[in-house]
Amino acid sequence: MAYFLELLVNGALVGLMYSLAALGFVLIYKSSGVPNLAQGALVMMAAYAAWAMVDFGLPLWAAVIAAAALMFAFGLLVERVLLRPMVGQPVIMVVMLTLGLEILLRGLVPGLLGAAPKPLDIGIGLAPVIVGDVFMNRAYLVGGVVAVVLIGASMLFFRTRLGTKLRAVSDDHVASWAVGLSVERAIAISWGIAGIAAVGAGVLWGSVQGVDWTLSSLLFPAVAVVILGGIDSIKGVFVGGLAVGILGSVIPGYLDAYAGGSTRDVVTSLIILLTIMIRPYGIFGREDIERI
Amino acid sequence: MFYRLSGIHHTGYASAHRLWSVPADRWQVVAVLALALLAPLFVSDLYLGSYVLPWLVWSAAALSLSLLMGLAGQLHFGYAAVMAIGAYTSIHLAQAGVPFALAILGAGLTSAVIGTLFGAAALRVKGLYLVMATLAMQYLVDWVIVNVPAISGGAQATLRTPDVTFLGLPVETLSQRYYFALAWAVLLALFFMNVKRTSFGRALIAIRDKDFAAAVIGVDPFRFKLMAFLTSSFVGGVTGAVLAFCYYRAVTPEQFSFNVSIQLVAMVLVGGLGSVIGGFLGAGFVLLLPIILTNAIADLGASGWIDLSQNLMAHLPLIFYGAMIIGFLLFEPLGLAKIYDNVRKYFLVWPFRHSGS
Numbered sequence: 217m218a219y220f221l222e223l224l225v226n227g228a229l230v231g232l233m234y235s236l237a238a239l240g241f242v243l244i245y246k247s248s249g250v251p252n253l254a255q256g257a258l259v260m261m262a263a264y265a266a267w268a269m270v271d272f273g274l275p276l277w278a279a280v281i282a283a284a285a286l287m288f289a290f291g292l293l294v295e296r297v298l299l300r301p302m303v304g305q306p307v308i309m310v311v312m313l314t315l316g317l318e319i320l321l322r323g324l325v326p327g328l329l330g331a332a333p334k335p336l337d338i339g340i341g342l343a344p345v346i347v348g349d350v351f352m353n354r355a356y357l358v359g360g361v362v363a364v365v366l367i368g369a370s371m372l373f374f375r376t377r378l379g380t381k382l383r384a385v386s387d388d389h390v391a392s393w394a395v396g397l398s399v400e401r402a403i404a405i406s407w408g409i410a411g412i413a414a415v416g417a418g419v420l421w422g423s424v425q426g427v428d429w430t431l432s433s434l435l436f437p438a439v440a441v442v443i444l445g446g447i448d449s450i451k452g453v454f455v456g457g458l459a460v461g462i463l464g465s466v467i468p469g470y471l472d473a474y475a476g477g478s479t480r481d482v483v484t485s486l487i488i489l490l491t492i493m494i495r496p497y498g499i500f501g502r503e504d505i506e507r508i
Numbered sequence: 509m510f511y512r513l514s515g516i517h518h519t520g521y522a523s524a525h526r527l528w529s530v531p532a533d534r535w536q537v538v539a540v541l542a543l544a545l546l547a548p549l550f551v552s553d554l555y556l557g558s559y560v561l562p563w564l565v566w567s568a569a570a571l572s573l574s575l576l577m578g579l580a581g582q583l584h585f586g587y588a589a590v591m592a593i594g595a596y597t598s599i600h601l602a603q604a605g606v607p608f609a610l611a612i613l614g615a616g617l618t619s620a621v622i623g624t625l626f627g628a629a630a631l632r633v634k635g636l637y638l639v640m641a642t643l644a645m646q647y648l649v650d651w652v653i654v655n656v657p658a659i660s661g662g663a664q665a666t667l668r669t670p671d672v673t674f675l676g677l678p679v680e681t682l683s684q685r686y687y688f689a690l691a692w693a694v695l696l697a698l699f700f701m702n703v704k705r706t707s708f709g710r711a712l713i714a715i716r717d718k719d720f721a722a723a724v725i726g727v728d729p730f731r732f733k734l735m736a737f738l739t740s741s742f743v744g745g746v747t748g749a750v751l752a753f754c755y756y757r758a759v760t761p762e763q764f765s766f767n768v769s770i771q772l773v774a775m776v777l778v779g780g781l782g783s784v785i786g787g788f789l790g791a792g793f794v795l796l797l798p799i800i801l802t803n804a805i806a807d808l809g810a811s812g813w814i815d816l817s818q819n820l821m822a823h824l825p826l827i828f829y830g831a832m833i834i835g836f837l838l839f840e841p842l843g844l845a846k847i848y849d850n851v852r853k854y855f856l857v858w859p860f861r862h863s864g865s
Contacts, residue, residue: 251636301838307635308583312777313837315770320830327823436647443640475655482651485644489629492641496633 218349223469224462225352229360231441231461233424235453236363237417238438238445239370240410246386246448247406250299251307253314256435257321258411262287263418263427264325267336276338280419287411295407300400318432326429333426338419359420366416367454370409374450382406386448437464440484444491446501455499460487512856527701530856544690548683557682561689563792565751568693570775571700571787572743577773578782579709580736581716583639586626586646587744587772592764593649594619594745595752596659599667599759608672608679612749619745620738622649627737631730634719646766653761666758685754692750696743697784703739704782712736774829778836780845789844797832798825 237259244252252258265286269279298317302310340358344351373379385392385402392399421431437460445456468479475482497503512532518524528534547560573587584590594615601611630641653660661667671680679688703709711732714722719729752759771794779790802824808814809821816824840846 251639298834298838305837305841308577308639308777309837309841311583311636311639312773313834316774316830316833316837318830319770319826320834323823323826323830327820327827331819331823436643439640439643443637447636478651478655481647485647485651488640488644489648492633492637492644493629496637 221350223466227462227465229356231457232360232363234437234441235457237434238441238453240413241442243406243410248403254317256432257318258414259418260431261325262415263422266419267334267427284412284415287415288408291407291411292404295404333428336422336427338423355424440487443488446498449500452500564689564693567788567791568696568747570791571696573772574776576740580712584642585639586642588764588768589646589649590619590623590741590744591748594748598749602670608674615749616742616746620742623741624738666760668758669753689754774833780843783845786845798828801828
């Protein structure tokens, strides 16, 4: 029972950290309908940025803020230079463009800053937190809490003036234009915010597993989170993250011994496949009604 | 030489719709084919084995995927898995003593069945969701291959291909393997060009352009999407077998990973969706350009012009590869096929600006 609880709690915390990586994906999809498959690479880049700042001599809090500013600017740049010319192109082109960006970043960032894994110490001890007879990974605990705070903050953000504009734009581009909102600026800002969300995910995951290119493979669980939760729902990111994390921890916890390991990827794939077969728009997503 | 359209007047549909209706194109095809047939005579073994042969096989793979993505408009991000199924099936069949021709056929059929199963599961959805579903297929097939020792021969194992004969012709030496790959690539190219002219191909194109509209004029989208998955997975499986026997000769699961799927999609897009010449050009570009550019920069570095760290050099192919994908999508979304078409049209009527009709 304690084993089960341990898998459950740690899985939930990891899942919340997945949802942090998925948050940027949802923000961008919600505002512009662009599936950003480069989100994993953005997370990796943000982690590298934070590491470089710390390495440069900044204290951690300043490094995180500087990395957030950098990633916000990078998000704006990507939107302006790469995505805006693609408006109106079929989805395969946009998907492939973000994948191209992913490959480019995966080569460029480790190429310039070094490919060997780098430690990113954010001052969390290694000793587990023990509640009753359940051992919790301290880094996951901090990560889960930060993730909840950031997801909550982005929910609140959508109630501010700017957030309301973003929601209007995500609802209907033409109607937003008609009432004088700048659709381009809203989409650019959503890319910037996705960059900031990537900093959160990058710093937390970087502190857990070190900063190197493997951070970009967070894309796969993040995609599962997004598909399960609903591709345009922030609530969905939260619930989907919990579900993907728990299923991806409990099932391998019992099956890995029999199936020869790494069943986590199988669970993640099955979550994607089953969601798409049964309820393609996810738990909280809005069903697309195609008009002819 | 000049004005190669001169004197060409089609007086019936048969001549207007034949494969190469301009004689200059026909001669070009004959010339390229002759060069390809004579290649083992004047290309050194090193280049033949490590550049020309993989280029042919990957062109065949890009054509197989282009059948699905370019003609039917169905995205597939797990095509390497389809090829893996073909490769492993053919090797196991050949090791069990099945004649190579039948082993290849079995590889195609197995790929077709499994690929169509996943396709059928994913066919309720389109666009982005289809991408995700096929991506999940890639990971599932990868996992099964790695974790079932009966298929992969155990974790981290390589499976050597046995020496085989195809209908009495041995496929062992480099030039024999080259001719086998060439034959498959040419066959596939001919098949592709002819599919576009059949009612099946036109139905696929109708579905690609708008599946509701296709349904209205009596083309059942579900049935034809399934048939597209079936056909494409079949040739994909055979290509996987050709890849294993002609090029790799020792197969590991990593040779069919997710990155390979991305590479295949990149080949199709860089080449140009649904184009035969694009399949060949795209495969060549995606395979060779990063290598050539990296080598050029390494030469520059060696001669002291620029100074790059070892680490950056190691990442250069990835950088060029990503930049190439982005560049093509931004500046020439129709791919190399469109560039080729522009050049060809320019020279068809040169020295005039455009033809009269």
